Amino acid sequence: MPAELDQKVAVITGAGSGIGAATARQLAAAGFHVVAAGRRLDRITEVANETGGTACQLDVTDRDAVQAFAATLARVDVLFNNAGGAFGADPIATGNPDDWEAMFQVNVMGTLHVTQALLPKLIASGAGTVVVMSSTAGFVAYEGGGGYVAAKHGTHAIAATLRLELFDKPVRVIEIAPGMVRTDEFTVNRMRGDTKKAAAVYQGVAEPLTADDVADTVCWAVTRPPHVNVDLLVLRPRAQAAQHKVDRSG
Structure with a gap:
């Protein structure tokens, strides 16, 4: 990226698809220079070009790579910790520890690595914003979700603790916790490519949230005046009153 930028810079992890890509488009439209970070170079290049x-x-999850990435950035005004994911839907009794480890690494440790690396630049901006993508799974458990629930509880804990620790610094910490969101990849990945099982998650739900819905919420929170902190924003589709209370008559 350019060595100096007059534009505010928003770093988005997991920017190659879904909520990350949608947020990149909306923050760019709001005037930010977007740094689209992600594992799949073809996807993030497409988002950056757009x-x-x-x-x-x-x-x-690669701490050394994150540190090297941070060194390339001249300024950072917004960090959207969006990279994450769920792997498997097995009960705890038969869950694969490798799935649990993978979820902890990307959702919790990934958020930690990037936040630690970029925090000095966020503070130096004079009005930095850290956005943490959590989930309603970070508050309410459900069957088959043990590993993801545990990981998102950890993500929530990072946001809540960081806000306390930065109370006297010019950085606000925003946590966005979506419920049922239908994107192209999240549930398919969780179900290991089984599109029928993935589709069943949303069966009968007329209007689950979309990536654009969540991106719109992130963009709104980020563009509030710097003294306004949206501590925690939970959003669900109207059809989902709670984790286990979903209208499937649509």
Whole structure:
């Protein structure tokens, strides 16, 4: 990216698809220079070209790579910790520990690595914003979700603790916790490519949230005046009153 930028810079992890890509488009439209970070170079390059931003190939679980990435950035005004994922839907009794480890690494440690690496630049901006993508799974458990629930509880804990620790610094911490969101990849990946099982998650739900819905919420929170902190924003589709209360008559 350019050595100096007058534009505010928003770094988005997991920017190659879904909520990350949608947020990149909306923040670019709001005037930010978007740094689209993600593992799949072709995807993030496409997003960067579309938004006039910068593509940076990055695995957030690789701490050394994250540190090297941070060194390339001249300024950072917004960090959207969006990289994450769920793997498997097995009960705890038969869950694969490798799935649990993978979810903890990307959702929790990935958020930690990137936040630690970029925090000095966020503070130096004079009005930095850290956005943490959590989930309603970070508050309410459900069957078959043990590993993801545990990981998102960890993500929530990072946001809540960081806000306390930065209370006297010019950085606000925003947590966005979506419920049922239908994107191209999230549930398919969780179900290991089984599209029928993935489709069943949303069966009968007339209007689950979309990536654009969540991106719109992130963009709104980020563009509030710097003294306004949206601590925690939970959003669900109207059809989902709670984790286990979903209208499937649509």
